[in-house]
């Protein structure tokens with residue numbers, strides 16, 4: 467019996483990774499306990515965010531930090547900060563960005579469904595580059611000069627989606643942006659591990675970076691970190707915090723909000739719908755501390771051990787073979803790759819069979835076209851490994 471079964475919802479085993487549709491991962495008991503403890507007291511939210519800012523700054527090397535309801539929420543705040551700056555009138559007008567710098571430059575190959583967050587703030591995305599992967603003529607992606615070409619007096623920011631394969635490299639983009647004094651926003655939602663990435667994008671010159679709290683950081687599912695330049699984080703805070711207060715009584719913490727830089731007190735801003743509660747903030751800070759303390763190598767060993775337990779159940783099968791990919795690279799995520807033999811749709815059938823099982827097991831269907839079932843360990847409890855191994859073996863033996 468779980469709290470879910472009491473309302474008719476059956477828990478699943480998430481062997482896909484931190485997908486939002488599968489509710490992300492499992493929080494460590496320390497994180498859950500911190501959230502419960504946070505829930506027992508009331509605090510001033512601006513003071514709590516200022517404390518979070520200090521801790522995030524230390525972890526990321528940025529000047530300041532902030533917590534909202536997800537990386538996507540942080541991207542919305544980032545775009546709003548780059549358009550409105552510290553002008554309360556502009557903050558009030560968003561998402562109507564008429565008359566402001568309201569264009570966000572983005573490499574066309576990096577367009578993705580999360581860029582809704584940038585557009586939701588009122589920005590218009592200006593695509594650059596044509597990553598031709600169709601006609602056979604394209605061997606390059608967007609280049610620095612194309613990004614520079616798109617910069618105008620309407621440019622609010624350059625938006626860069628971090629990935630090991632992203633081109634041109636971030637330092638090339640930040641150098642161009644720096645010459646034109648245009649901020650660079652980096653979507654690094656899913657770029658942890660390696661742990662070094664907490665500092666990397668800031669060190670490479672990004673002005674604002676967003677990390678998901680609900681992915682591998684192991685924080686609450688609905689949380690995210692925004693870190694970067696002090697004035698931009700201040701703008702994000704002003705467009706996110708509840709400012710339902712009389713001006714003469716408003717004394718925000720100076721480290722987060724420097725009141726002297728404002729010509730007036732903003733009202734609730736566009737970020738109001740990205741609310742994070744005190745429980746999420748405290749939970750995410752706790753998760754961040756644990757993530758740093760554990761370190762890539764220990765984390766990797768824990769994940770790999772889980773996959774090895776599953777793999778032990780697959781030995782001797784004639785219908786499939788398996789490998790652990792990324793088993794040696796401790797700064798990444800090891801994956802159990804099960805290669806099905808025989809008919810090309812066997813992996814699809816095995817994946818569906820696992821979903822139909824009790825408990826339902828959701829493997830990663832991304833490589834099913836190559837007849838592969840992929841098991842990602844990061845959202846599984848160690849004690850689930852046995853059940854996954856047995857179910858996988860049974861499915862592989864059964865599906866023809």
Ligand SMILES: *Cc1c(COP(=O)(O)O)cnc(C)c1O
Nearest residue numbers: 536537538580655656678679690
């Ligand atoms: C997951 C993801 C997001 C959204 O993160 P949330 O914390 O779920 O809001 C944004 N961008 C990319 C590239 C992602 O992978």
